[in-house]
Amino acid sequence: MVAVRSAGVAAAIFLVSVPAIADPNLGSTTPPPSYPPVEIDVGGHVAYTWGSRCTRRATDLVACSNEGGLAGVHGGPRYRVLPFLALGVRGAVSFAGNDETWWQALLTARVLPFPRRYEPLWMGAEGGVVAIAETLESDELGPAKTLTHTAPLFALGLGVNFPVASFLTLGPEVRGFVVPFGAQDYLPDRGTSHETQLGVALGLTATVRVGGPE
DSSP, rough: OOOHHHHHHHHHHOOOOOHHHHOOTTTTTSSOOOOOOOOEEEEEEEEEEEEEEEEEETTTTEEOOOOOOEEEEEEEEEEEEETTTEEEEEEEEEETTEEEEEEEEEEEEEEEESSSSSOOOEEEEEEEEEEEEEEEBBBBTTTTTTEEEEEEEEEEEEEOOOETTTEEEEEEEEEEEOOOGGGGSOSSSSSEEEEEEEEEEEEEEEEEEEESOO
C-alpha cells in the first residue's frame, strides 16, 4: 500500500511539473522579454577599398590606382520577424576623393544570437546594388558630364549595440564588402573603369526602436 501511494505521489508531481518545464514562464511573475518590432538606423561610416581603377586623363594618358577611401552616411528600417532575426533595407551614400559618389541600395538580414530587448551583439548579411556617379570636368576629351557605373554589392557585418535610452541604442559596426564589377566596366573614352573592389567599412550607428513597452 505504501508503494502504491508513493507511486501515485510521484506521478502527480510529474504531471504538475511537465507544464512548467514546457513553459518556463508558467507561474512566474516576470513577463517574457519583449522585442520592439521596428528598428530604424541612422549613422556615418568611413571605408577603404582595394582594387584596380583606371581613369583616362587624355587621349594617350591613363592613370591607375589600387586603393581608395570613402566617407558617408547610411540608414534604413528593419522589422524583427523572429526574436533572433530582423529583415530590412539599407541605403547609403559615400563620397570618394576622386569625384566619385557611391550610392547603395541593399536588402539586409541581421541575426541576433542573444535575443533580448537590447542585444549587445549582431551579425548581418547584405546584398544589393551600388551605383557610382563620376563627375567629369570639361577637358580636351569633351564637355563636363556625369557617368554612372553600376554593379552588385555583397557585405557581411558585425556590430555591438549599447542602450542610451529606452528607445535608443548607439554602437560601432564593421563591414567587409565586395563589388564584383568584372569585365563589364570597360575603360571608356572618358572617365574611370573599375575591376572588382574589396573593402572594409567602420561605422557608428544610432538605432531607434519603435513598438514594445518602454
